[in-house]
Amino acid sequence: MNLKIGDLVRFVEEPIEGHITSIQANDVIGVTDDTGFEIPVLKTKVTLVHGNMRMPEDELEESVSTANLPFIDKGIFIGVAGEQKNGVAKFYIINETSxxxxxxxxxxxxxxxxxxxxxxxxxxxxxxxxxANFATVGKWPTFHIQIIQHSKTLQPRQQPLNKEFRVKPLDLxxxxxxxxxxxxxVWLYELDKEEEDIGLDKLKSHFISHRPNK
Structure with a gap:
């Protein structure tokens, strides 16, 4: 059975359900239940209920036409949702752009x-x-995120986003x-924020302007 992080599973021999929050060695997975505790269990001791990752191909209501709305070119975020006392953290890519x-x-x-x-x-x-499980926040992974922005209307050319991202415990x-x-x-992290380029000319100007008067 092909299990992945985020799947909802049920224990075969016990009345327990939860989400997979870690993949461990020797065919062991970590399942976080409603109490917020992560329980290690063999893959063969659970059955898949359903995956809870929301995918674009899921049936969605027909969206309202946005043809006459202004084009929004900024607003790509990572959102981390969940209450630390409940155990499970959910990571989202949030697209507020056009x-x-x-x-x-x-x-x-x-x-x-x-x-x-x-x-x-x-x-x-x-x-x-x-x-993931909040109890292991110090061990949460570093993500490599690649994003291509696509539009069927005429827009300025966009460079693909290529980011590394990790939640630090102090972020929470x-x-x-x-x-x-x-x-x-959610805890919100902006992915497409323009990073200021501090070049040599700007550094030189900064130090000259802050030079003490003699």
Whole structure:
């Protein structure tokens, strides 16, 4: 049985259900139940109930036409949802832009990667790409995220996004922000924020302007 992080499973020999939050050695998986505890169990001792990753191919209501709305070219985020006391953290790619996003997310391990999510995220939509347990936040992986922005209308050329991302335990001290499309509050990380290029000329100007008067 091909199990992955985020799947909802039921124990064969006990009345327990939960989501897979880790893949361990020797065919063992970690399952987090409603109490927030991660329980190690052999893969052969669970059955798949259903995956809970929301995918773009899921049946969606027909969206309202946006032909006459302004084109939004910024607003790609990672959102981490969940309550620390409840155990399960859910990771989302949130697309507030007018682009369709072709997204690939992998987990970094030294110089190699393992893909955990790859799909199309429609305009003004989102997709869950990972789950983890808050109890192991210090061991959460580093993600390698690649995103291509696509539009059928004439737009300035966009460079693909190529980011490494990791949630640090201290990040969870910060306040959550409400995301209406999720109907939830999340820790929010902006992926397409323009990074200021501090060149030599800017550094030189900075030091000259801050030079003490003699």
């Amino acid at each position: 682009f369709e996003l072709l997204v690939s997310v992998s987990v970094l391990s030294a110089t190699k990667v393992t893909g955990v999510f790859g799909n199309l995220i429609p305009t003004h939509d989102y997709a869950q790409f990972y789950m 001290i910060n306040s959550k922000e409400r995301v209406e499309m999720l109907n939830d509050k």
